[in-house]
Amino acid sequence: MNPLASSESGRAVLAMGNEALARGGIEAGLGYFSTYPGTPASEVGTVLQGLREEFPGLYAEISTNEHVAALGALGASWAGVRSMVAMKHVGMNVAAEPFHFAGYTGVRAGMVVVLGSDPGATSSTGEQDDRWYSLHTHLPVLEPADIQEAKEMTRQALELSEAYDLPFVVNAPSKLCHNIGTLRLGPLPERVTYRGGFERNPERYLNLFDLAVKNHGRCLANVERLRADAGRLGLNRVIPGRGRVGIVCSGLLFAYTMEALEILGLDDVPVLKVGMSYPLDPRLVTRFLEGLDRAVFVEELEGFLEFQAKRWAYDAGVRVPIVGKELFPATGEVDVDRVTDALAEALGGRLPHDRRRGSEALERHRAEMPPRQGAFCPGCPHRATNFALRRAAGPDTVFAGDIGCYTLSVLPPFRVSDWVTCMNCGAGSGQAIAQVSDDPVVALVGDSTFFHSGVPTLLNAVQNGADLVLLILDNRWVAMTGHQPSPTTDRLVNGTPRKAVDLVGFVRSLGVEWVRRADAFRVRPLEVLLREALAGSGVRVIVVEGECALQSERRRKGALALQEEWVDLDPERCQRCHRCYRDLACPAIREEEGAEGPVYVIDLGLCQRCGVCEEICPNSAITRTRVRRGRAA
Amino acid sequence: MRRYDILIAGIGGQGVITLGTLLKLAAIRAGVEVTGAERRGGAQREGRVTSHVRYRTLEPEEAENPRRQAFSGLIPRGGAHMVIALEPLEAARSLALMNPDTVVISEVAPRTPTAVRLGSAEYPPVERIRDWIAEVTPRGCLVGLEAASRERFGSLRQVNVIALGLASALGQLPVPDEALLETVRERLPGFDANREAFVLGRELAGTAGGSIVSPATK
Numbered sequence: 001m002n003p004l005a006s007s008e009s010g011r012a013v014l015a016m017g018n019e020a021l022a023r024g025g026i027e028a029g030l031g032y033f034s035t036y037p038g039t040p041a042s043e044v045g046t047v048l049q050g051l052r053e054e055f056p057g058l059y060a061e062i063s064t065n066e067h068v069a070a071l072g073a074l075g076a077s078w079a080g081v082r083s084m085v086a087m088k089h090v091g092m093n094v095a096a097e098p099f100h101f102a103g104y105t106g107v108r109a110g111m112v113v114v115l116g117s118d119p120g121a122t123s124s125t126g127e128q129d130d131r132w133y134s135l136h137t138h139l140p141v142l143e144p145a146d147i148q149e150a151k152e153m154t155r156q157a158l159e160l161s162e163a164y165d166l167p168f169v170v171n172a173p174s175k176l177c178h179n180i181g182t183l184r185l186g187p188l189p190e191r192v193t194y195r196g197g198f199e200r201n202p203e204r205y206l207n208l209f210d211l212a213v214k215n216h217g218r219c220l221a222n223v224e225r226l227r228a229d230a231g232r233l234g235l236n237r238v239i240p241g242r243g244r245v246g247i248v249c250s251g252l253l254f255a256y257t258m259e260a261l262e263i264l265g266l267d268d269v270p271v272l273k274v275g276m277s278y279p280l281d282p283r284l285v286t287r288f289l290e291g292l293d294r295a296v297f298v299e300e301l302e303g304f305l306e307f308q309a310k311r312w313a314y315d316a317g318v319r320v321p322i323v324g325k326e327l328f329p330a331t332g333e334v335d336v337d338r339v340t341d342a343l344a345e346a347l348g349g350r351l352p353h354d355r356r357r358g359s360e361a362l363e364r365h366r367a368e369m370p371p372r373q374g375a376f377c378p379g380c381p382h383r384a385t386n387f388a389l390r391r392a393a394g395p396d397t398v399f400a401g402d403i404g405c406y407t408l409s410v411l412p413p414f415r416v417s418d419w420v421t422c423m424n425c426g427a428g429s430g431q432a433i434a435q436v437s438d439d440p441v442v443a444l445v446g447d448s449t450f451f452h453s454g455v456p457t458l459l460n461a462v463q464n465g466a467d468l469v470l471l472i473l474d475n476r477w478v479a480m481t482g483h484q485p486s487p488t489t490d491r492l493v494n495g496t497p498r499k500a501v502d503l504v505g506f507v508r509s510l511g512v513e514w515v516r517r518a519d520a521f522r523v524r525p526l527e528v529l530l531r532e533a534l535a536g537s538g539v540r541v542i543v544v545e546g547e548c549a550l551q552s553e554r555r556r557k558g559a560l561a562l563q564e565e566w567v568d569l570d571p572e573r574c575q576r577c578h579r580c581y582r583d584l585a586c587p588a589i590r591e592e593e594g595a596e597g598p599v600y601v602i603d604l605g606l607c608q609r610c611g612v613c614e615e616i617c618p619n620s621a622i623t624r625t626r627v628r629r630g631r632a633a
Numbered sequence: 634m635r636r637y638d639i640l641i642a643g644i645g646g647q648g649v650i651t652l653g654t655l656l657k658l659a660a661i662r663a664g665v666e667v668t669g670a671e672r673r674g675g676a677q678r679e680g681r682v683t684s685h686v687r688y689r690t691l692e693p694e695e696a697e698n699p700r701r702q703a704f705s706g707l708i709p710r711g712g713a714h715m716v717i718a719l720e721p722l723e724a725a726r727s728l729a730l731m732n733p734d735t736v737v738i739s740e741v742a743p744r745t746p747t748a749v750r751l752g753s754a755e756y757p758p759v760e761r762i763r764d765w766i767a768e769v770t771p772r773g774c775l776v777g778l779e780a781a782s783r784e785r786f787g788s789l790r791q792v793n794v795i796a797l798g799l800a801s802a803l804g805q806l807p808v809p810d811e812a813l814l815e816t817v818r819e820r821l822p823g824f825d826a827n828r829e830a831f832v833l834g835r836e837l838a839g840t841a842g843g844s845i846v847s848p849a850t851k
Contacts, residue, residue: 012661012664012666013661014654014657014658014660014661014667039673122672123673145703146668146703146704146705146706147668147704148704175670175706175707176706178670178671178672178673179668179669179670179671179706180653180654180657180668180669180670180671180706181657181666181667181668181669181687181704181706182660182661182666182667182668237699239699239700252705254703255703255704255705255706256705256707258700258701258702258703258705259703259705259709260709261700262700262701263709267700335707336705336707336709336710337709337710337729340709340710351710351711352711354711354732354733354734355709355710355711355712355732356710356711357711357731357732357733357768357769358710358711358728358729358730358731358732358735358769359710359711359728359729361728361731361765361768361769362725362726362728362729364765364768365725365728365765368757368761369722369725369726369757370722370746370748370749370754370755370756371746371748371754372644372679372680372681372722372723372746372747372748373679373680373746373747373748374645374678374679374680375678375679375680375747376678377646377678378678411747412747412751412753413747413751581750582750582751582752585747585750585751587678587679590745591745591750605788605789606646
């Protein structure tokens with residue numbers, strides 16, 4: 001049994017931050033869950049979908065996009081079922097419209113929004129701080145500092161949501177989502193409402209004219225009620241100290257601050273730990289500040305707490321000097337080391353020299369360490385497609401890439417993506433470039449991104465007669481975020497068939513006359529097809545099919561089937577033209593020192609037998625051999 | 634408070650996350666508090682992946698101290714008691730976490746980054762990487778984990794468990810070997826080979842003090 005389903009209260013289990021968030025929901029009697037997967041919050045959905053086995057009443061879906069997911073969670077709440085919706089920070093932009101009304105209508109059963117944020121943009125195209133949204137959506141924000149709090153606060157958020165008639169946000173940065181450690185379980189609820197019923201409430205749900213204005217007022221009143229009660233909810237906490245300089249912080253940065261103070265030997269600094277950063281409790285903040293000579297706000301990004309606290313301090317006539325953004329840059333992730341350095345500067349104290357020896361050595365030698373960029377996996381269909389595209393495209397081709405594993409197309413050796421911003425950014429802006437220029441535009445979009453937000457753009461391109469080549473890279477999964485099923489998944493890893501969208505038929509139904517289907521791994525025919533597409537006009541769509549190699553590998557249950565097939569690179573025939581090693585850049589092809597200099601070899605442990613290197617080798621140096629069982633011996 | 638912090642570093646697909654999970658599950662089994670952040674490379678390969686494994690035991694008088702409650706997942710600079718690197722360049726990139734007492738266990742065989750493959754950067758000789766580590770700690774060793782696994786077991790499947798054996802021999806892990814082995818038995822297929830791999834790791838540790846244990850294979 002999944003330990004996260006355990007009813008053993010007090011039991012310590014190993015859990016990821018995302019799993020703790022999910023368990024918090026379970027402990028609060030969650031009945032409905034929706035998400036669009038996005039790193040760092042993807043596993044919240046993976047876990048809750050898995051827990052349907054132990055909690056058969058639980059509804060958990062991977063939605064088409066965040067907008068749909070948010071409206072779904074709100075609907076479930078109106079039907080009296082406690083709901084959770086999870087997404088990455090930029091998903092909030094897609095879901096922003098429903099969230100701006102959720103405070104107006106309020107909730108019936110509790111609703112929590114789990115937002116996985118990404119300071120440092122380690123797996124995102126931006127590092128926006130979604131807490132600022134709450135200044136206009138008015139959704140309260142809780143900020144857990146570690147795995148345990150991730151669970152407690154999610155549970156509490158669902159309860160408070162009901163009490164204050166507002167959906168609550170739990171903000172979880174990537175370093176918390178992907179933190180794995182001890183989690184102590186709490187009790188499971190005795191009763192959970194999995195089936196509810198909608199109750200008509202026109203006063204609240206029909207936001208028209210004066211009713212919208214009235215509901216806006218009620219939303220603000222709910223926020224003020226929560227603000228007034230903040231002192232007794234136990235979400236914010238003062239850690240007393242006799243020092244005259246105090247620290248204000250929240251979330252993960254609280255954990256970093258406490259460790260930094262320990263490293264610096266500063267055990268007397270008062271710290272205000274903010275657990276609810278919107279609405280901020282003005283009494284607590286101003287009281288904490290007025291006892292100090294100086295306050296340090298330990299915050300990353302643009303400084304949400306400092307911005308609010310200065311406003312309340314002004315109103316209360318508190319004039320304590322505040323430093324925050326002077327010490328911490330508004331961009332990039334703040335980790336325990338940056339906190340330690342900043343606090344050493346602001347409070348005095350020094351990092352022991354032994355602790356600096358390593359970082360000094362790194363600085364001395366860093367320049368000699370070649371960077372390591374991500375690459376497509378061995379056997380990835382995107383590598384094959386990129387190779388064909390690179391050869392078919394001309395020097396003036398504009399490459400409109402998008403969000404997914406194929407975002408790696410921006411990197412050498414392929415470089416077939418000229419911009420990356422948001423979901424659907426490729427075809428979205430590409431079609432306009434085609435409208436106002438003679439540049440040939442090739443847009444790439446994955447199957448999941450296409451259904452997330454690409455469909456209206458394709459329809460737009462058709463309706464307005466854009467000259468656009470669109471490659472739908474159908475790898476059958478939402479691969480980058482951990483292989484959630486996509487609308488084109490026709491078979492699960494265990495072989496269970498699944499009803500999939502007929503992508504070619506769907507595209508045709510939008511009015512696209514030139515639609516072709518291609519096999520990603522047959523790069524020569526694909527290259528020919530791409531040349532034909534590039535020579536044409538109007539909207540041309542190629543559905544490039546090839547399943548994600550990791551999923552095919554899982555279905556084969558590892559390497560067993562691969563042992564019946566061999567791929568050999570004959571060093572005698574190889575002319576070292578580099579086509580396989582550099583232009584295709586498959587990680588399974590390596591360079592080794594041979595008797596007469598360097599040679600290329602195929603690492604059969606990594607090779608997925610996709611056959612692309614064999615097909616592209618101009619010297620027939622690569623051969624595939626099938627060995628039939630029984631004859632091999 | 635007693636801490637023991639281990640950084641595991643490598644590249645996507647090498648099993649960094651799995652190794653971290655084994656070390657953490659062993660802590661749950663042994664009743665030791667554990668946490669640690671992972672840096673995942675996305676689903677793709679070749680990027681740097683790390684897993685922080687942080688063990689701690691609070692002294693009884695600290696149990697109610699609000700300054701000791703939060704447990705951050707990141708090992709601070711110079712804070713690692715041990716670094717396990719499944720690739721030598723990734724050991725070098727982890728220098729900042731090392732201090733003069735840090736035990737470093739690193740694979741000796743390089744994995745070529747794309748930039749080197751494309752000819753736009755050079756891979757430093759492993760002897761240089763060994764020297765960089767020695768500038769910080771005398772307790773570093775570069776070991777042919779992959780070579781040892783290939784030689785004894787005919788594949789790379791035992792690399793991580795060999796590394797665990799080395800870690801258990803060279804460090805003062807707060808989790809006992811039994812907890813590690815039970816976790817391995819529960820989580821990985823082929824326990825007989827893994828038990829042998831663990832012992833092999835312990836044996837390699839005997840010859841590993843501060844040197845390159847097996848010839849660098851490219």
